[in-house]
Amino acid sequence: MMKKISVIMFAFLAIAGIISCEDNDSEEFTINTAPSGEVMLSPDVVNFEVTETNGNTLAERFVWNDLEMEVPVQVNYELQMDVENGDFSAPEVIGSTTENNLAILYSTLNNAATQLGGEHATPGNYSIRLVASVADPAVEPVISNLVNAIITPFSAYPFTDLYLVGAATAPGWNNDNDNPALYRDPANDNVFYYSGYFVGDAFKILTSPGFWQPQYGESNGAVGLNDGAGSDPGVFSIPADGYYDFTIDITGVTNSSQGSSSFSIAPNANGASATTYTSVGIIGDGTPTGWGSDTDMVQSTFDPHKWSITNVSLISGFMKFRANDDWAVNWGSDTELTGQGTQDGPNIPVEPGTYDIYFNDLDGRYILIPVR
Numbered sequence: 001m002m003k004k005i006s007v008i009m010f011a012f013l014a015i016a017g018i019i020s021c022e023d024n025d026s027e028e029f030t031i032n033t034a035p036s037g038e039v040m041l042s043p044d045v046v047n048f049e050v051t052e053t054n055g056n057t058l059a060e061r062f063v064w065n066d067l068e069m070e071v072p073v074q075v076n077y078e079l080q081m082d083v084e085n086g087d088f089s090a091p092e093v094i095g096s097t098t099e100n101n102l103a104i105l106y107s108t109l110n111n112a113a114t115q116l117g118g119e120h121a122t123p124g125n126y127s128i129r130l131v132a133s134v135a136d137p138a139v140e141p142v143i144s145n146l147v148n149a150i151i152t153p154f155s156a157y158p159f160t161d162l163y164l165v166g167a168a169t170a171p172g173w174n175n176d177n178d179n180p181a182l183y184r185d186p187a188n189d190n191v192f193y194y195s196g197y198f199v200g201d202a203f204k205i206l207t208s209p210g211f212w213q214p215q216y217g218e219s220n221g222a223v224g225l226n227d228g229a230g231s232d233p234g235v236f237s238i239p240a241d242g243y244y245d246f247t248i249d250i251t252g253v254t255n256s257s258q259g260s261s262s263f264s265i266a267p268n269a270n271g272a273s274a275t276t277y278t279s280v281g282i283i284g285d286g287t288p289t290g291w292g293s294d295t296d297m298v299q300s301t302f303d304p305h306k307w308s309i310t311n312v313s314l315i316s317g318f319m320k321f322r323a324n325d326d327w328a329v330n331w332g333s334d335t336e337l338t339g340q341g342t343q344d345g346p347n348i349p350v351e352p353g354t355y356d357i358y359f360n361d362l363d364g365r366y367i368l369i370p371v372r
Contacts (some may be wrong), residue, residue: 039064041079041144042131047110049123052153064102067132067142070093074098077132081112081149084125089138092116094128113151120158123150159184159289159337159372162192162216162248166203168238176210180306182248183365186335190251195362196302197303202235205248216250219302223253223261230255236265243271243362271305273361277323280307282357286317286350292324297359308361313370314355317346321359321366331364338367 041064048059067075079102080091092112095102130144142250163179164171170178182205183190203215215226217233224233238244245266252259281294288295300306307321321341322330331341336349341364354371 006171013121019335029303039130039132039142039144041128041147043147043203044145046128046372047150048106049152050110050113052154052156055105055110055154056272059104059106059109061101061103062128062130062147064130064144066100069134070202071138075132075134077102077130079104079128079130081116081128083110083116084127084148086116086127088127089130089248090152102141109149110153113153114155118151118153120153123152125149125354127152159189160207161252161369162250163206163209164194165206166235167201168198168236170306175206175212176267178308179206180300180308181367181369182246182358183358183360183367184338186337186339188249191247191249193365194246195271195360195365196236196243196306197271198242200238200242200244202237204233204235208283210332216248216253218263219258222258223250223263224247224258225250225253225255227255236263236341238265243268252286268362271362274305276304277329277361279325279363280321280323280359281325282309282312283322284317284319284347284350286319288313294322298310301308305360307361307364310356312355313353313356314350314351314368317350318345319350320345320347320366323361331359331361331366333364333366336368337363341367 032084041062043060046060058290064077069075076096076098079094079098080088081094082088082091094108094112094116095104114125116126126149128147128149133139133141155294161184162182164182165175165179166173169180171179180194182194185191185193204298206212207214213226213228215232217224218236219233226232245268246263248263250261253261279294279296280299281296283291283294285291293311295312297307297309300308320330320332330344332345333339333341333348334346336351341347341348348366350368355368356371357366357368359366
């Protein structure tokens, strides 16, 4: 019906314009589509907590009054979100429609909040607004009131993982060859450790086996990054074959800045003489065989102190690492997913899921990486 009315009105005004032009050739015909009134968005305050299970459920149905135009035309409505006090110069669009309401899922809000810098399980303050516009670029959009939103994002695994690649390491310059994982500091997501055997040569750091970017390397004495839109950084260098402690802090690193990053490479005095175990396994009520027996890990042929197991399914519970199927030597800690186990330390908490697990018997460090 609106289309029909628009056509009739356009024809009427066009005829009037022609008649007018016959009287005054300098008079130009225009159709005034200027909006009248305001667009009010509601509700005006909202609070959302995204969880592991509510992503596909309705978070809110935002509603507003129709924008009235002097000439009937289609009005497009776009919901935008920005951080609190943001200028909406680069907003996240959370939905668009030609109706006067829009249903938004928790997952949509979660994605928008994450893109705007929201952190897992941390409430953040955001602003949501509605922008009403028509196809004619000469008509200024109408912007609604701001809705204050508190959103607590959810990320099942909000961490970056790092892997070795390069001639100094076991996989060589193959980016998908059982690349060893670095061990993330449980108290600082940007700090990683790796104590082990290196060949006297060069290496770099990847975040996803099978992909060359994002890639970390040396840059101006600190850490450089190519996330796929920059240039590859330099290599980290090992002076000679042997055991080394490598530490890297990637805080603030971008394509164009080293941020406050740092790295260090130092000889490990104990690696060459450290005990070599026949086997290391995981054990506990969260593991496939419970507390009754070990699920054995695979020993590296490059470095006998590195152990891994892939695609292992865990259930809610606890686990430990132990050597030679015996409790005489075992490692435990109280931090989930990553940490540094100590002899006879506490049981490691685990959540249900499928994981790749890496363990280093030189220093007791471990990391569980969900298979995605």
